[in-house]
Structures are given as structure tokens and as C-alpha cells.
Amino acid sequence: MRARRGHRGPTVDEEKHVSETRPDEGRPADAGPVTVVLVDDHAMFRTGVRAELAQASSVDVVGEAADTAEAVRVILETKPEVVLLDVHLPGGGGGEVIRQVHPKAASVRFLALSVSDAAEDVIGTIRAGARGYVTKSITGDDLVAAVGRVADGDAVFSPRLAGFVLDAFAGTEAPSVDDDLDRLTQREREVLRLIARGYAYKEIAKELFISVKTVETHVSAVLRKLQLSNRYELTRWATDRRLV
Secondary structure (H helix, E strand, O other): OOOOOOOOOOOHHHHOOOEEEOOOOOOOOOOOOEEEEEEOOOHHHHHHHHHHHHOOOOEEEEEEEOOHHHHHHHHHHHOOOEEEEOOOOOOOOHHHHHHHHOOOOOOOEEEEEEOOOOHHHHHHHHHHOOOEEEEOOOOHHHHHHHHHHHHOOOEEEOHHHHHHHHHHHOOOOOOOOOHHHHOOOHHHHHHHHHHHOOOOHHHHHHHHOOOHHHHHHHHHHHHHHHOOOOHHHHHHHHHHOOOO
16 A cells, blocks of 8 residues: 555555654645655656656655756745755755755755665765655655655655664764775766676666666776776775775
């Protein structure tokens, strides 16, 4: 059964994906659908998420954006309750969107929806002001539930990612980015992690909504920047740094 916005106790399936706190009071039961803006630089992904959310009467998508500048403009024009925000965007990234919007529209809540589950991305996005962070492997039903909970004032995380945040804000030193990793672009980091997890080029292309040729280009760039010879050395390099 599809989760409803007003539901306060997690279902068995939701507990697999979502960890929450409840610092704020929920929105009124008669407030209507949660208004949402989708921000992601891949049109096909936005189309898929919109289709998933359209199946839920509790969510109303009121806008979309593909880059940082467009996202800020659309969010300020529509003033949604929740923004589903990709972390890696042209023009500055998800954190920059939050930093530009919040001084002008503090009531807008952000839920990061990203392919990246790297600690530095999760912690950086939460520090920028996001209310939660889930990965793109989340199911449609759980995404609807997560949107509703963020609208209610909850903080929503996939369980593994919640550990990063708890450690960071408990004073534990967050994982640092070494000089070699810092040479890579955000997209190259995404490809690196998927290669290290054993994904084939076609699988990476499907996951990131890019072409196989583009994947090959990114892999070549990563190998060159890290001075590695093949994907097996790359996998060992990533494993040694706990990026997998």
C-alpha cells in the first residue's frame, strides 16, 4: 500500500531505507498535496521521478530545473514545500542551490536525491542545509514517504548515510578528501565508485544516464589523473581509500 503523507509510523519496507528524527511539528492534515520541485541535470531521470510521484495523490510536482541557476529561479518562483535535489549540478552543485535559496525562502525544505553515497557529499549537503539525503536506488513508494516526512519537518536518511551524519555532527572527524581524489570532477568520482564496485560500462551509463562513450572518456580521465593503468588498479585504489 502506498505511504500517505500523514502516516507517522514507518512500515516494514520504509524502515529498510529511512531513518528519521522529528524535531518539528507536522503540517496540517488538510494541507493538500506536498508541492515539490525536481532538480537534476538529467531530463530522463526527472521524467522517471515525476512519473513515480504522479502515482501518489499526496505529492504535486510544480516545477523542474537542470542546473543551479535555473533551480534557484524556479524554487523562488514556485516556493515548493520540498525540493528533490541532485548533489552534482552544473553551475555550483546542490549545496549552492540551498545557500542561495534559504536566505530568500527559509521555509523551503531540501531532500537530496543522488547517485552518490560518499561521506563528503552527504555531510557537505547536510551542512549546507538539506533536511535529508537518499540515494537514487530508493523505491518510488519510499521516495513518496521521504518527501512527506521532510515536508512534516523530519530528517530523512538512508540508514548507512545516517551514520556519516551522526559521526560528523557528534564531533567525529569526517573523512577527508586527499589530493589525488580532489583532482577528479564530481562526475569522475561517480564513475570511479561504480567501476570500483564492479559495474560494467553499460551499467554505469544506465545508472548515470550518460552514453557508454562518455563513461569510457571519464574512465580514461580518472586513470590518467590518478596515474593508474587499468580498472583493477583503480578498484584497489578506491578500496584502500574506503570509497567503495
